[in-house]
Amino acid sequence: MRKxxxxxxxxxxxxxxxxxxxxxxxxxxxxxxxxxPVLKAEKGDMVFVRMDSIINSxxxxxxxxxxxxxxxxxxxxxxxxxxxxxxxxxxxxxxxxDKGLITRSQAEQEQGRLLRRQQNLEEEQNRxxxxxxxxxxxxxxxxxxxxxxxxxxxNEEKGYSMIISTSGxxxxxxxxxxxxxxxxxIKGINEEYIKSR
Numbered sequence: 001m002r003k004x005x006x007x008x009x010x011x012x013x014x015x016x017x018x019x020x021x022x023x024x025x026x027x028x029x030x031x032x033x034x035x036x037p038v039l040k041a042e043k044g045d046m047v048f049v050r051m052d053s054i055i056n057s058x059x060x061x062x063x064x065x066x067x068x069x070x071x072x073x074x075x076x077x078x079x080x081x082x083x084x085x086x087x088x089x090x091x092x093x094x095x096x097x098d099k100g101l102i103t104r105s106q107a108e109q110e111q112g113r114l115l116r117r118q119q120n121l122e123e124e125q126n127r128x129x130x131x132x133x134x135x136x137x138x139x140x141x142x143x144x145x146x147x148x149x150x151x152x153x154x155n156e157e158k159g160y161s162m163i164i165s166t167s168g169x170x171x172x173x174x175x176x177x178x179x180x181x182x183x184x185x186i187k188g189i190n191e192e193y194i195k196s197r
Contacts (some may be wrong), residue, residue, distance in 0.1 A: 041160065045161065046162040046179070047164070047179045047181045048165070049165055049167050054189070056184055057186045058146075082121055089114060150192060151163060160181075169171060
């Protein structure tokens, strides 16, 4: 029964597509079930890419992520230094107050100054977080745009009817390995990126 089903599937697949001769390659290593034929993607086919694999293998992603992480580290170091300096000023103020080394009026002025400084540090921290968040969105948009521009150019040559993007929680549960063009996209987009540097 199973062999008859597979044979019927092969006949149906081979009769699909204009000329009735769909290229099928049988493989045992890349398919989930060794008896499922692996198609060769052709013009007009619906193909798919594994977007998470493309992003994780895209040199531009790694370069921009490195720059972003350096910015995050620098901002974090700067904010920590300012926070530590502020803590020392508060401790110094507390010590002077406890030892009675400043007048009540001086203590009120210093307390007001420290409160303003604390507010400024909190505002700066929020501003830096917002800037880094915005920068991350821009970097992700640059990566996505570069991928889309490349895929559109790639498809002008290949002429696929549809390119479906899959990711970890995709609605596509299975795609014939021969219709997975992820490797082609990764190779081409990295070659193009290297040339543009």
